[in-house]
Amino acid sequence: MGIERGGRFPQNHSVQASGNPENLEVALKGGGLQIWGEIKLRADAVLRGTVRGSVDGAEKVIVAKEAVVSGTVRGSDVRVEGEVAGGVTASGRVWIGAQGKVRVRVSGKAVRIEPGAEFQGQLEVG
Amino acid sequence: MESENFISTVCRGCGHYFKSERAKETGRKKVRRALVQKRELTCAECGSVQEVAAEALSSTCLDCGRHLELGHREISGEFLGNLSLEGDLKIGPKGNFGGSRARAVRIVVQGRASGFLEAAECLRVEGKVKLRAGASGGKLEIQAGAALETGEPVQFASGEIEGELRCPEARFTGPLRVGPQGVLMAEKVSFTELTVEEGARVRSVV
Numbered sequence: 001m002g003i004e005r006g007g008r009f010p011q012n013h014s015v016q017a018s019g020n021p022e023n024l025e026v027a028l029k030g031g032g033l034q035i036w037g038e039i040k041l042r043a044d045a046v047l048r049g050t051v052r053g054s055v056d057g058a059e060k061v062i063v064a065k066e067a068v069v070s071g072t073v074r075g076s077d078v079r080v081e082g083e084v085a086g087g088v089t090a091s092g093r094v095w096i097g098a099q100g101k102v103r104v105r106v107s108g109k110a111v112r113i114e115p116g117a118e119f120q121g122q123l124e125v126g
Numbered sequence: 127m128e129s130e131n132f133i134s135t136v137c138r139g140c141g142h143y144f145k146s147e148r149a150k151e152t153g154r155k156k157v158r159r160a161l162v163q164k165r166e167l168t169c170a171e172c173g174s175v176q177e178v179a180a181e182a183l184s185s186t187c188l189d190c191g192r193h194l195e196l197g198h199r200e201i202s203g204e205f206l207g208n209l210s211l212e213g214d215l216k217i218g219p220k221g222n223f224g225g226s227r228a229r230a231v232r233i234v235v236q237g238r239a240s241g242f243l244e245a246a247e248c249l250r251v252e253g254k255v256k257l258r259a260g261a262s263g264g265k266l267e268i269q270a271g272a273a274l275e276t277g278e279p280v281q282f283a284s285g286e287i288e289g290e291l292r293c294p295e296a297r298f299t300g301p302l303r304v305g306p307q308g309v310l311m312a313e314k315v316s317f318t319e320l321t322v323e324e325g326a327r328v329r330s331v332v
Contacts, residue, residue, distance in 0.1 A: 093324075111328075113320040115301075119332050123315070125304070126327035 038071070047082075054086065065099055078108070087121060167212055168246075169194065199230075201237070208241075219253060226259070233263075235274075242278075249282070251289065260293070270307050285317075287326075296330075304328055 035049070041057040047067045054071030055061060061075035067082035077092040080100040087105035088094050094108035098116035107124040128135050134145045163180040169187040178185045183197045198213040201221035208225040209215060215230035217223050221237035233245040236253040243249060245263035251274045260278035265286065268274055272289035279295035288305040295314045296302075302317040304310050306325035315330040322328050 110324040110326075111320060111322040113317075115319040121332060123328055123330050123332050125322045126325065 041075075063100075065097075072104075167194065167196070266291075266298075268308070270305070 035051050035053065037053045039051060039053065039055045041055065041059070041061065043058075044060040045057060046062040046064055047055065047069065048064045049067055051067075051069045051071070055069055055073045055075075057073070057075035057078075059075065060077045060079070061073055062079045063069060063073060063082045063084055065081045069082070069084045069086065071086040072089060073080070073084050073086075074089045076090060077095075078088050078090045079095040079097065080088060080102055081097040082099075083101040085103050088102055088107070089105070090108035092108060093110045093112070094106050096102055096106070096113045096117040096119055098114040100114070101118040102121070103119075104121040105124070106119060106121065109126065111123070111125050113119055131148070132146050133148065134143065136143050164177045165180045166175055167178045167185065168175050169190060169192055171192040172187060172190040174187060174189040176185075176188055178196065183195075185194045185196060186192070187194060194212050195210065196212045198215070199209070199211055200216040200218055201223055202218040203220065204222050204224060206224040209223075209228040209230070211230040213230065214232045214234070215228060216234045217237045217239055219236045223239040223241055223243075226241045227244065228239070228241055229244040229246070231246045232248045232250070233243055234250045234252060235243070235255045237255075239255060240258040242259035243257065243261040243263075245261070247264045248267060249261055249263050249265070250267040250269070251272045252269050254273045255275070257274065257276040257278070260276050260280050261274075262281045264283045266280065266282040266284070267286045268289035268291055270288040274280075274289070274291050274293075276293045278293070279297060280291075280293050281297040281299075283298070284300040285296070285298050285302040286305070287303065287308040287310055289307070290309040290311075292311045294312065296310070296312045296316075298315075298317040300317070301319035301321070302315070303321045304323065304326040306323045308323075308326040310326070310328045310330060312330045315332055
């Protein structure tokens with residue numbers, strides 16, 4: 001995992017990356033913590049926090065229930081349980097859970113939108 | 127003195143009426159009528175539900191007086207009138223429904239139809255179908271290799287697309303599934319739940 005740019009981290013907040021290199025969990029701890037800029041992820045990742053920018057994942061990306069991403073989320077497979085305002089692009093599957101919210105665009109090889117999920121925008125599959 | 131085969135008689139002295147033992151033995155047995163199988167029927171006009179015999183071919187709505195055609199029909203040639211059936215409608219491969227509206231519980235389309243199709247339970251597309259008007263109903267099923275193209279919106283409770291659907295707007299009040307060979311091209315689509323399997327193609331705005 002690498003954070004290329006940005007980061008206004010007050011002293012009482014932290015960014016934690018835990019797990020083995022093949023399965024990282026990015027936990028942004030502390031109320032109101034935000035990351036500005038693009039996050040590049042080279043392994044499977046779970047996002048828990050607010051990202052004011054895009055997330056560019058090479059592998060599976062999970063946007064957890066409490067996570068908010070204002071930009072685009074890319075990955076091989078993307079699962080959204082939180083909020084993504086800039087759209088989701090996957091080279092594989094996109095899965096939007098019952099509490100997930102996605103706007104602008106969803107693009108992938110296969111898509112599953114659960115009942116209760118919110119999606120508004122362009123849908124491109126295949 | 128009565129005949130030995132007498133069934134009943136009246137006493138000449140007191141006028142009492144009585145039956146012979148023989149008559150009691152050969153008394154009429156009650157014929158048990160076979161139970162008539164019934165089914166529920168919903169009037170397409172007023173929506174009232176009533177029971178009709180399962181084998182009935184037509185009935186009249188007890189509430190609104192509408193004539194209800196209960197049988198099935200297959201269109202294998204040109205058909206220009208409107209249709210309203212409480213049974214199934216099949217438009218065969220060489221059939222052409224040229225009326226403005228057809229309503230049935232289940233509709234199978236293999237040929238052509240230029241009018242609006244309303245299938246209360248299911249509309250199944252088994253051929254290359256072009257509809258000048260739209261379609262609505264319970265479930266939309268498009269078989270693999272089949273195609274439905276309309277110039278007007280379609281509205282169904284749920285959808286199962288293994289073939290191709292092209293329309294300006296597709297509204298599903300329930301789940302929509304696009305199979306691996308399915309194609310959905312709509313300017314706008316709505317649903318409560320969506321599953322698009324790998325291999326399918328979808329271009330739309332939600």
